[in-house]
Amino acid sequence: MLKAVILIGGPQKGTRFRPLSLDTPKPLFPLAGLPLIQHHIAACAKLEECKEILIIGSYPTTVMTQFVADMQKEYRLIIRYLYEFMPLGTGGGLYHFRDQVRAGNPTGFFLLNGDVCADFPLKKLWKFHDEKPDGLVTIMGTEATRQQSVYYGCMVRETNTNAVTHYVEKPNSYVSTLINCGVYVCSLQVFQVMAEAFQRKQDRFYSANGHGGPEYMSWEQDVLSQLAGTHKLYALQVTNWWSQVKTAGSAIYANRHYLELHQNKSSDAPCKILPDVFIHPTAIVHSTAVIGPNVSIGAGVTIKAGVRIKESIVLNNATVHEHSLVMYSVVGQDSSVGEWSRVEGTPSDPDPNKPFAKMDNTPLFNNDGRLNPSVTILGAGVTVPAERILLNSIVLPHKQLNRSYKNEIIL
Ligand code: GDD
Ligand code: GTP
Secondary structure: OEEEEEEEEOOOOOHHHOOHHHHOOHHHOEEOOEEHHHHHHHHHHOOOOEEEEEEEEOOOHHHHHHHHHHHHHHHOOEEEEEEOOOOOHHHHHHHHOHHHHHOOOOOEEEEEEOOEEEOOOHHHHHHHHHOOOOOOEEEEEEEOOHHHHOOOEEEEEOOOOOEEEEEEEOOOOOOOOEEEEEEEEEOOOHHHHHHHHHHHHHHHHHHOOOOOOOOOOOHHHHHHHHHOOOOOEEEEEOOOOEEEOOOHHHHHHHHHHHHHHHOOOOOOOOOEEOOOEEEOOOOEEOOOOEEOOOEEEOOOOEEOOOOEEEOEEEOOOOEEOOOOEEEOEEEOOOOEEOOOOEEEOOOOOOOOOOOOOOOOOOOOEOOOOOEOOOOEEEOOOOEEOOOOEEEOOEEOOOOEOOOOEEOOEEO
């Protein structure tokens, strides 16, 4: 029997995802019509041996209850949300709930960062891990460019054995282009290593005022770095599609790949569709609208005549009025885009000319204090009047706009 643990952090995290995460917690943000971490759950459910999924985070339990109930019903697995009373770090939460992970004596468990999206090759990872009797952790690794690698966990490994000899989390200077995808397979014995790391942290905390609280532990720095060079840590390099989901721009990118992966091609399309597109069955779409590629339309959305939408996500109950255009944007729940208006953002895809390039998680502002052009975001309940242009802007929830905006944050 196998289990899976998904780390989702809490309301303090995902700041770069605002204002999208103001109404929906980031782990539940829909990509290709499914909440972000439902893609993780679906990947785990495909593995017959995987019987239980534990979601660990510090979002209030009430936020997660409905989702967990829905997932249990849909996938017929044991799925539980374990509430972390304070953010304990990527390793602290896992260690705190170690008894829940060990219960039933699984052969091993997957550990998945909730903020990545991928074509998760879990079966392949498990097989690789299972063939390394001394291995405690296998990391799914991928190639990055030299410049971007430093924003991730970087690993050096022995080419013949795939054992990780050196692991540095977000190094200050170049270490390796093999990066950590935040997807792991672990053996239960890893908890012994964590117990030692925890003890060291406690000793340090009580002897010299450590930071972060005595229970705080970083999986990457306190566990993976320690395991490197001991032949207990391995890396499997994969070429499957993989990305982080940090910014709204990366949500549009992830949406495209999940749509492609799930081949969301509505057979009874209500209008002209350029694949791939997801349209929720409850959405009302006029036959003269043209939608796609890379568009997800949520529940209860209304799309009126002559509308053109591409490379965008339209969230539940939004209305896009006649002849308006939405491109490289996220339209929030209950928002409304007026007739003949144009809501447009700038794509922030990985550089297609650089092999292995990942998304640049560009900061909101550049060095001159100006907003970096990116995806346009309408928060929940925003009204864009008729005949206006909104370009590369972020609108906070419940704003009624009365003019056009370009490169602005509308507070
Ligand atoms: N439960 C819980 N508690 N989860 C947490 C906590 C916490 O205190 N802190 C972070 N997480 C979750 C986040 O929600 C996210 O899903 C995951 O753990 C990773 O956390 P980050 O701290 O945001 O790390 P990162 O994404 O910058 O880097 C990690 O992922 C990269 C791949 O995406 C590292 O593992 C890197 O080495 C790796 O390359
Ligand atoms: P992610 O997309 O989840 O990585 O968000 P981010 O990179 O914008 O978050 P980051 O880790 O940079 O933290 C965002 C804000 O949350 C910062 O102001 C941090 O100081 C704060 N923060 C991060 N971790 C914690 C925590 O454990 N406790 C508290 N109280 N604040 C935290």
